[in-house]
Each structure stands twice: as C-alpha cells, then as structure tokens.
Amino acid sequence: MVRSEMIKKLSSNTKEYDFIVIGGGATGIGVALEASARGYSVLLLEKSDFTKGTSSKATKLMHGGVRYLAQGDVGLVREAVVERGLMLKNAPHITKSQSFIIPTHGLYDEVLYTVGLTFYDLLAGKLSLGRSKRISKAKTLKRISLINPDKISAGVVYYDGQFDDSRLAINVLQNCVEMGAVVVNYCSVAGLVKGSDGKVTGVRVHDEEEGKEYEIKGKQVVNATGVFADDILQMDAPGAEKTIAPSQGVHLILDKSFLPGDDAITIPKTDDGRVLFLVPWHDKVIVGTTDTPIEKESLEPVALQEEVDFILSTASRYLTKTPKRSDVLSVFAGLRPLAATKGHSDKTKEISRSHKIYTSKSGMLTMVGGKWTTFRKMGEDLVNKSEKLHGWSHIPTKTRHLKIHGYKENVDFTKPFYFYGSDEEKMLKLAKDENLESFISPSSKVIEAQVVWAVKHEMARTVEDFLARRTRCQLLDAKESIKMAPKVAKIMAKELGKDLSWEKDQVAAYLEVTSNYIL
Numbered sequence: 001m002v003r004s005e006m007i008k009k010l011s012s013n014t015k016e017y018d019f020i021v022i023g024g025g026a027t028g029i030g031v032a033l034e035a036s037a038r039g040y041s042v043l044l045l046e047k048s049d050f051t052k053g054t055s056s057k058a059t060k061l062m063h064g065g066v067r068y069l070a071q072g073d074v075g076l077v078r079e080a081v082v083e084r085g086l087m088l089k090n091a092p093h094i095t096k097s098q099s100f101i102i103p104t105h106g107l108y109d110e111v112l113y114t115v116g117l118t119f120y121d122l123l124a125g126k127l128s129l130g131r132s133k134r135i136s137k138a139k140t141l142k143r144i145s146l147i148n149p150d151k152i153s154a155g156v157v158y159y160d161g162q163f164d165d166s167r168l169a170i171n172v173l174q175n176c177v178e179m180g181a182v183v184v185n186y187c188s189v190a191g192l193v194k195g196s197d198g199k200v201t202g203v204r205v206h207d208e209e210e211g212k213e214y215e216i217k218g219k220q221v222v223n224a225t226g227v228f229a230d231d232i233l234q235m236d237a238p239g240a241e242k243t244i245a246p247s248q249g250v251h252l253i254l255d256k257s258f259l260p261g262d263d264a265i266t267i268p269k270t271d272d273g274r275v276l277f278l279v280p281w282h283d284k285v286i287v288g289t290t291d292t293p294i295e296k297e298s299l300e301p302v303a304l305q306e307e308v309d310f311i312l313s314t315a316s317r318y319l320t321k322t323p324k325r326s327d328v329l330s331v332f333a334g335l336r337p338l339a340a341t342k343g344h345s346d347k348t349k350e351i352s353r354s355h356k357i358y359t360s361k362s363g364m365l366t367m368v369g370g371k372w373t374t375f376r377k378m379g380e381d382l383v384n385k386s387e388k389l390h391g392w393s394h395i396p397t398k399t400r401h402l403k404i405h406g407y408k409e410n411v412d413f414t415k416p417f418y419f420y421g422s423d424e425e426k427m428l429k430l431a432k433d434e435n436l437e438s439f440i441s442p443s444s445k446v447i448e449a450q451v452v453w454a455v456k457h458e459m460a461r462t463v464e465d466f467l468a469r470r471t472r473c474q475l476l477d478a479k480e481s482i483k484m485a486p487k488v489a490k491i492m493a494k495e496l497g498k499d500l501s502w503e504k505d506q507v508a509a510y511l512e513v514t515s516n517y518i519l
Contacts, residue, residue, distance in 0.1 A: 001170075001177050003459050006184045007207060010043070011214055017043045017182075019386070020203055020218030022189050022232060025055035026372045027337075027355075028224035029169055030379030032176045032183065037398040038383060042181040043216060045205060047188035049465045050173060051166040053299055054226050055372065056469050057334025059251065059289055060281050062087055062095055062161030062373045066268070067275050069120055076354045078123045080373045084161045085127025087376065091168060091404035093411050093421030097129045098162040098279065100264045101144055103152040103318065110134055113156040113268070120158065129159035143263050146320050157263075162279065165372055166469040167419050170458050174405035185459055192221065192235055192364070200236070200362040209461070220386045223366035226337040227297035236360050243358060243368050245340040246297045250307040251288030253330040253476055254323050258315075259285045270314050278315065284329065284476050287315055294335060301333040302516045330478040330517045339369040357385050365389075376400075416445035427453045441484045444473050451491040461496075463489050463506040464513060478517035485510045 019035045021028045024046025032044045046052075064081035065073075088095045102117075104110045117132035133156070140155030141147060173183050186208040193202040193215060202217040223232040233240040259265065259278050267276040279286050290307040308331060316322040339356045355370030355378045365386060370378045380397045387394050406421025417424050431437045431449030440446045454460035454470040463485050468474040473481035489503040489510075496502075 001174055001183070001457060001459050003184065003186075003461065006182050006459075007210070009182050010184060010187075010205065010216065011212070014217075015041070016202075016217040016219060017041045018218070019043070019220050019222060019383075020216060021045070021222045021224055022203070023222075023224035023226060023228075024050040024169075024173075024183070024185060025053055025224070025226050026051070026165070026169070026375040027226060027367050027370060027378060028222070029055075029172050029176075030375035030377075031222055031224055031367070031382050032181055032379070033172050033376065033402075034379030034383045034397065034399050036176045036179040036181040037402060038395040040383075042176065043218065044173075044176065044181060044183040045187045045189060045203070046183075046185045047208065048299060049185050049461065049469060050183075050459070051169045051469060053228075054334045054336060055169060056166040057249070057251070057332050058165045058372050059249070059277060060162055060165060060279065060286060061098075061277070062163050064120060064123065064160070064373070066117070066120060066158075066266070069116060073354070074123070077120065079354075079377060080371075081120070081124035082127055083374045083377050085124055085129070086400055087163070087373075087404075088129070088161050089127075090402060091163070091171065091407065091421075093406050093408040094168050094171060094404070094419055095161055095163040096411075096413060097159050098264055099130075099262065100158050100160055100266045100277075100279075101135075101140060101155045102158070102266045102268055103140065103144075103147060104134075104154050104156060105151070106153050110154050110156065117156060117158040129161065132156060132158040143261055144265060145260055146258065147265070148318055148320055151318055161373075162281065163372075164282075164419055164472065166472070168372075168404070170470065171405040171421070173459075174457075175402070178405065183459075185465075186461060189232065189235075192232075192362070193217075194362060198362055200360075200364045219390065221364045222382065222386075223364055226368075227335045229337065229366055229368050232364075233360070233366060236362050236364055240360075242340055243356075243366065244297070245338045246294045247336045247338050248292045248294045248301055248304075248307070248333055249289040249336060250292075250303040250311065250331065250333045251286055252308065252311050252323075252328050253332075254285045254287060254327055255329065256280065256283055256285060258319060258321055258323055258327070265318065267314065267318060271310070276311070276314050278319075282472060282476055287311055287323070291336075297335055300513060300516065301335050303331045303333045307333075308519065325519045328519045330475050331519055332475055332517055337368055337370075355381070357382055359385075359389065363389065417450075423453075423457075440487045441473070441480055444471075444477065444480055444484065446471055446473060446484065448487075448491055451488055452495055455492060455495040460492070463492060463510045466492065467510065467514075474514055474517060478514050482511055482514055 018040035436449035
C-alpha cells in the first residue's frame with residue numbers, strides 16, 4: 001500500500017475499471033473489499049485520508065443495536081449480529097467480545113431487559129457471543145465498583161463486539177490491494193464523465209498532492225461518500241433531491257479510573273431517548289453518544305457545548321466518581337449519514353440505520369445509511385445490485401469468511417502493539433534494524449518505528465493521519481498528541497523527503513484541528 005505506486009497505476013492506466021468507488025470510509029471500503037474479492041477491477045478514491053470523516057469517529061462497537069430491537073427492527077438487528085460474529089472471526093486481532101452491564105431499576109426493568117437480550121442472543125444463532133443473564137445488585141456493584149448503588153436494583157449482563165474503526169479500515173484496504181485493487185487517499189473527484197446517452201462512464205480525478213488531473217474510465221461508479229453523498233448526486237444531476245439527514249454523535253474520552261473493571265455500562269434510556277455507553281477502549285473509557293440533527297455536513301464537526309454537558313451530567317448520575325470537564329482527555333464528533341425520509345420527524349434516533357441503495361438515471365449507484373458493523377454486507381448488496389444492473393453473471397460473495405489483513409489468533413490485548421496483528425513482528429523488526437525503538441511519548445506507548453511503518457505500509461501522508469488514525473493518540477489524549485506532533489513531523493519529513501517548512505506547516509495544521517478535541 002504505497003501511494004506513489006497507486007498514483008503510477010492511476011496515471012498510466014488506460015483500462016476501464018469494473019468499479020470506481022468514491023469515498024474511503026466504511027461504506028466505500030466495504031464495496032471495494034467485496035468487488036475485489038469477486039475478481040472485479042477496483043479503483044477507490046478518497047479526497048482526504050481514509051476514514052477521515054465519520055468512519056474514524058464511531059463508538060467503536062460492532063453491535064446489533066439493542067435499541068433497534070426495542071423499535072421492532074428485527075431484520076436490521078439480525079443482519080448486524082450475524083455480521084458482528086463474522087467480523088470477530090475474520091479479524092480477531094482488531095475486534096473482540098465485550099461484556100456490557102445494564103443497571104436496572106426494579107423488577108420490570110430486570111424482566112424486560114433479560115427477556116429482550118435473550119432474544120438478542122438468539123438472533124445471532126451460532127455466532128452468539130454469550131448468553132445474557134440477570135445478576136444481583138451485589139454482583140453488579142462488585143463488577144462495576146463506581147456505579148451509584150442508589151440508582152440500581154440489579155444488573156443484566158450481555159455481550160457485544162468492540163473494534164478499532166480506522167485500524168480495521170487500513171487492514172481491509174490492505175486486503176483490497178493484495179487482491180489487485182488501486183486505493184488512493186488525497187484524490188478527489190472533480191467531475192463525472194458521461195457518454196452521449198447520459199450514462200456515467202468514468203470520473204475526473206484531482207490529485208490533491210501533485211495538483212494533477214486524470215480522467216479514469218469505469219463501468220460502475222459508486223457514490224459511497226457518507227454525509228457528502230448529496231454533493232456527488234448534485235454533480236450527477238444538479239437540483240437532485242437530498243438523500244442525507246446528517247446527525248451528530250459526540251464521544252468523550254476519560255481516564256480508566258472512571259470505569260476500573262473490564263465491563264462496559266449501557267444506560268438504555270437517557271433524557272433524549274438515546275442509549276449512553278461507557279466502554280473500556282485502549283486503556284481509557286469512551287463515553288457517548290449524542291444524537292443531534294445537523295444542518296450542514298463538515299469534515300471536522302465540532303462538539304456542541306450542550307452535547308458535552310449532556311454526556312457528563314448523564315454519566316455523573318450513574319457514577320460515584322463524577323467526571324468533570326477537566327477530566328475529559330479528548331472530545332470528538334462524528335456525523336452519521338442517515339438516510340433522509342420524506343415527512344419524517346426530526347428525531348434522528350427514529351430514522352432507520354439500515355442502508356439504502358439509490359440508482360441514478362446515469363447508472364451511478366449511491367449508498368446511504370448503514371454502519372460499520374454491517375459494512376461487509378453493504379458491500380455485498382451493492383455489488384449484487386451492480387451485477388443485476390449490468391447483466392453480469394452473478395459471482396457469489398467471497399468475503400463472509402475472508403481473513404482480514406493482520407489476522408492473528410489468541411491476541412494479547414494488553415500489549416501496546418497488538419492491533420498490528422501479524423504485522424507486529426515486522427514492525428518491531430523495523431524498529432530494531434533502523435534504531436527506531438525510542439518512545440515518542442511514553443504515556444501513549446508510541447515508538448518512532450510506528451511512524452516509519454505508517455508511511456511505508458499504511459499510506460500515512462500527514463501528521464494528522466498518523467496521530468489520529470494510524471494510531472489513536474488524538475482521540476485518546478488530545479493534549480499529549482499535540483506534544484508528539486513535532487517529533488512525528490520530523491520523522492515523516494525524513495521518510496517523505498520533505499523540508500523544514502513542511503514540518504512546521506504540519507505541526508501548525510495538526511494543532512489547529514486538534515484544539516477542537518480539547519475542552
């Protein structure tokens with residue numbers, strides 16, 4: 001996965017791709033994986049960095065969606081719990097089972113959640129992660145030592161999946177490249193190319209780094225740009241109806257001392273009707289999420305004051321150790337690309353999370369909605385649709401049991417570099433061979449070799465790419481990551497052949513973006 005090689009293929013290639021995928025988030029990556037696994041030629045284009053938008057700002061849960069069950073959307077939950085189970089099998093180095101406890105308030109709650117969650121387990125069939133059960137108040141307090149005893153009567157334990165979103169994305173893209181796909185970050189689509197019949201026959205690509213433009217032919221153009229899907233639809237048909245109703249979700253990162261055990265907490269009913277999660281992640285605690293309708297989509301959404309206050313006040317009602325603004329190590333906001341519905345209420349929690357595929361008159365396919373948990377299935381559905389559209393002979397899916405790059409069993413999640421999976425040894429060998437074993441930041445456990453590895457093998461192009469997405473330093477401790485930026489810039493500059501002014505610009509740009517992650 002070397003960008004210069006990808007650009008070389010892009011610029012010298014006169015062939016027609018089977019699939020041109022616009023968007024390097026969960027949706028686009030799922031389509032690229034499915035199409036390349038079936039043997040189709042694939043080009044994936046991302047205007048900034050892979051998962052820069054929503055797809056690196058998720059709650060880090062591979063889950064069926066307990067609350068969708070309450071809304072009666074059994075089909076969506078069934079699809080998601082099956083996909084969750086498959087991904088835990090296919091990428092055990094980057095996904096794991098996580099126990100959750102719902103604090104209950106009386107007998108009605110205990111019966112309701114025990115029965116509901118037992119049904120939730122049964123929907124997963126053989127891919128179930130474990131049986132849900134009621135536990136006593138004493139056991140609940142033992143497992144979640146900082147839960148407020150006045151707030152609970154007992155607890156219900158259930159299991160869901162957890163993962164690292166942008167790390168999974170990089171590994172899946174590595175799969176795609178291994179299967180022949182061309183994937184490029186910092187390449188935007190400047191326009192669509194159409195034939196005399198009005199059908200899309202390709203795209204005009206702008207290389208954001210070199211400033212060059214290319215015209216690439218493709219049989220099937222896919223709009224997988226998430227909250228920006230309407231921009232591409234406008235490019236295709238000016239005045240097209242809006243398909244996206246963006247909703248903002250905010251998460252806070254707290255020190256592990258706020259949730260010392262191994263269990264996560266689910267608060268099923270908050271004041272705004274959302275579910276609030278407190279989940280251990282990378283030796284910190286992730287708390288969220290909110291659901292706020294947003295008028296305008298942006299690549300770097302900023303958490304609203306009331307969203308932060310809502311999360312802190314809700315969490316403090318359930319914890320004996322009350323989190324304050326000064327305890328927040330990082331705050332991040334992501335926009336959900338929910339499928340807009342005509343005449344629907346503005347309560348975004350009621351808008352379906354299931355994915356939808358739109359076929360334009362031009363033949364372009366647009367996918368909206370969906371979530372990380374079902375990204376593989378979304379890709380499968382879209383490629384199936386494309387085969388029908390073009391009258392191609394159907395090739396069955398090859399991704400249900402496809403091992404994700406880095407696949408490694410029996411992973412020790414306490415090790416600092418576990419998330420590299422089978423690449424861990426190679427990265428550590430690089431560290432030893434090139435004398436890059438020093439910590440950039442001892443508290444974040446990041447070493448110099450990781451920067452070089454990210455540039456050489458993971459297409460990291462900027463300081464932000466590395467600190468926000470190839471490692472998760474920006475999300476885990478924003479202030480500490482700012483201290484790391486100059487050293488990261490220096491190593492990257494040497495690796496990329498950049499000068500001192502590039503280093504300074506990179507540090508300044510990183511400081512500007514990351515200041516929004518600090519309260």
